[in-house]
Amino acid sequence: MAKYWFCVKHHAVESGPGICPPIDRLGPFDTEAEAERALEKAKQRNEQWDNDPDWTDETDWAGLAKPRQPE
Secondary structure: OOOEEEEOOOOEEEOOOOOOOHHHEEEEEOOHHHHHOHHHHHHHHHHHHHOOOOEEEEEOOOOOEEEOOOO
16 A cells, blocks of 8 residues: 655655655655645644643653643
């Protein structure tokens, strides 16, 4: 089955040989339509993570984000 990637450098769906390097692409996706929506999907996930009530921007001693403590 063919796999598809979205190139963030060229803003294009790619498949097969000659695709851009991994640093420049999102995927793989099973369909071309899914790959076309890659940036939209990434934006939705970022918003979900930014609004996750179980995490804060507060960091621990190692600089890692730490979970919120129950009230």
